[in-house]
Amino acid sequence: MIQAVDVDCRGEAHACRIHDVMFELVAMKSFEENFVTLVGDRWGSSTQRRNVRRLSLSSRTGTDGFDLSSFDMSHARSVTIYGDIRSINSISECRFLRMLDFECCEGVDNRHLKNIGDLFLLKYLSLKSTWISELPMQIGDLQCLETLDLTQTNIRELPKEVTRLQKLVHLLAGGAELPKGVGNMMSLQTLCIRAASKRSRKAMEELLRLINLRKLDLSYVHPNYERLDTRLPLVISKLGNCKLQSLHLSLLGDSMGPFLELHSSLSAPPDTLESLKIKGEYGFLRVPKWISSLTYLTDLELTVAAMDEGVLAELPRLIRFRLTVKEPSAQGVTIQESCFPSLKELLYQL
Secondary structure, eight states: OEEEEEEOTTSOEEEEEEOHHHHHHHHHHHHHTTSOEEEETTTBTTTOOSBOSEEEEEEEEEESOBOGGGSBOTTOOEEEEEEEEOOBOOGGGOTTOOEEEOTTOTTOOGGGGTTGGGOTTOOEEEOTTSOOOOOOGGGGGOTTOOEEEOTTSSOOOOOGGGGGOTTOOEEEEEEEEOOTTGGGOTTOOEEEEEEOSHHHHHGGGGGGGOTTOOEEEEEEEEOTTSOOOTHHHHHHHHGGGGTOOEEEEEEEESSSHHHHHHHHHOOSOOTTOSEEEEEESSOBSSOOGGGGGOTTOOEEEEEESSOOHHHHTTOTTOOEEEEEESSOOTTOOOOOTTTOTTOOEEEEEO
């Protein structure tokens, strides 16, 4: 009845699908038991209830919006919105809301977050792929918040109040700068952030206080006119104390300085890493020798100028390998079958 789709080489399903008839049955049963209230183009008004627990709004036609004042939202636990919705009223009245999902909602902007601090029980907030450009200072009042998704928004700077979110586990900040005080967010396990300014690059040292950090996705920008910053390899090497499992680095800028620093100064990366992705315009001159110490790696993505098969041959658990070679030799790259006994997916590009 339910089929897994988009299954990767590690056997992990990223989506599921269900037959239309079964979907209609599930929706009907959910409505009968007041599990969810569905409002929008497909459902019309026949499924609308006044006493709402979980609300799903859907619009594909660019309406002027939905007025939630006709619903009793006082006990609503979750609100999910899809499509083009120009106005949303009464969200601040949902005082018991645990989950608020605005992902890809074209009508949402800064004004809809005006009273976000009133949702003191909120655990999940997604603003992904919206026009939101700033977070209000009230965001710090959401002391129960565990997930904050700001991916693909126009937010470039986080208010200092974000660092008050002591229960935050997943911070997906997209293009926002790493804030000063991030070391106070001791519950963080997933952090996706950008370090471009001097202030944010200095704040990287605070990452060492995040003892629960398991996944770090960092966009690091180093201007060509500045001296090389040795903080990056220093911080990465010490993150092994946090038992870091996933490290994704996007090294941006006008020089290959960050790659040189990682190649020469990073002698002991976190040996607990299972996923390592280091991307950028320039890449490493050669595959760093410290790669061979990461025996738990299952997913590796690298950009290099020249390939060294011998180093990578010591990764017995590697399942997925994506390699970009900037200056391939005339002989190409030869990979022996015995080099990667667990390899299932190999992506090679020039």
